Amino acid sequence: MGETISDRQVVAVLRPFVRACGPMLDALRESDPFGLQARAAEDLAEVESGLKAKLIHGVTSVKVPGTAAWARMTGYDRSSWWMNRVGRFTALLTSIPGLGGALADRLPVQDALGAASQGLLLCAIAGEYGVTDVGTRVRLIAWVLFERAIDPDLAAGKHAEHDEAAEADEAAKLTEELRESEKKHGKATVKAAGRTLWRLGRGLLGITGELEKRPRGNLFHRALGMLPVVGAAGDYLGERSGLRVVWKRAHGWLTEHAPPATAPR
Template identity: 90%
Template sequence: MGEAISDRQVVAVLRPFVRACGPMLDALRESDPFGLQARAKDDLAEVESGLKAKLIHGVTSVKVPGTAAWARMTGYDRSSWWMNRVGRFTALLTSIPGLGGALADRLPVQDALGAASQGLLLCAIAGEYGVTDVGTRVRLIASVLFERDIDPDLAAGKHPEHDEAAEADEAAKLTEELTASEKKHGKATIKAAAGTLWRLGRALYGITEELEKRPHGNILHRAVGMLPIVGAAGDYFGERSGLKKVWRRAHTWLTEHRA
């Protein structure tokens, strides 16, 4: 049995992880990705009734980041959207190692990708509750995934060994594929998002022992996940179940720690 992982080690891994998650999620949340609100405002000024106005109203009523309907949703409802919509995507990517059945489950890949997926969702949920600082997000992830109560000053990087420049550089490396995709295509592609999730998962290898503590599916999900080929299905539903647990724990933690 290896030496116990300290809170300082957990913070050292989670701070660049959180910084890498933050910009991508904040951009998705705060932007008007399709220009729908601006376009609707201009068109509705010219057309007050009729089919065109109804169509515009229908489009801007879709509950996605950047639309008027999204702005009217509560933080609780928006966090639920992240869990259901984005969660399906990340759970699918996380379950792919399950194609190898028990062999893949013996490796740290599944837990690393699963923890990265859950951490990404936690950062998204935190943003919907108005929590944007790295330190608080680190404490949220440590509590929900690893059942650790991290000291606020330690999570905020207030200790002699903290290297701000190195941390920023590590966060930038984790999002290299997203940056390259945005420069080339003007947006983050699915391939770039999948690659970034993989990088985020690898970034958590430094605390592999902690990753086993994260919320998982039930015993049935794990049993199916041990089988070749169909194991992907068991792992997918197991990850979805784990994400639901994460969402419930996050809501409780953020409600209790709201300043």
């Protein structure tokens, strides 16, 4: 039996993780990453009616971050979008180790990637509830994934051992792939996002014992995941099932802790 992991150890790992999740998620949420609004505004200035205007309206009605349709969605619906649309992508990445069947399942890779995916999405939906500070997001992840009630001051880094500079440096290392992609391509590519997820997962290995507690699939999903090749399908279904539990727990926790003016109804 391994040593007990303290709340302070959990916080030390989660704070740089949360800080690393911020840049990628905030760029998607607060900017116009697909350029849809900007192009629509330019084209609508040229035409007042007709087929072209209808087509542009159709484009801007697509519900993705940065569009007018996204701005009109409720916070609850935007949070559901993160869990369902983006969750499919992260669940797929997490299930790749399942190609190795039982061997992969005996390694911490699956849990590390799965916890990173779930933590990333928790940070995303926290923003839709108006929760932007690192400490509260740390408490959210710890409670939803590990069923830990972390002291608010500890989660906020208000203790003698907290090293702000080291934490910022660790967060920067976790997002190195994203920065390089933005410099080279002007945006974060899917490849860079995938590699960053792997980095985020590795960053959680310091609390491997806790990662096993995260929500995941049932016995059927786990049994299927033990088989070579088809294990990836079992792991994918298990991750999707786990995300539904994560979303339910997160909604309850955030409804109680989010700022009243921004909590989704």
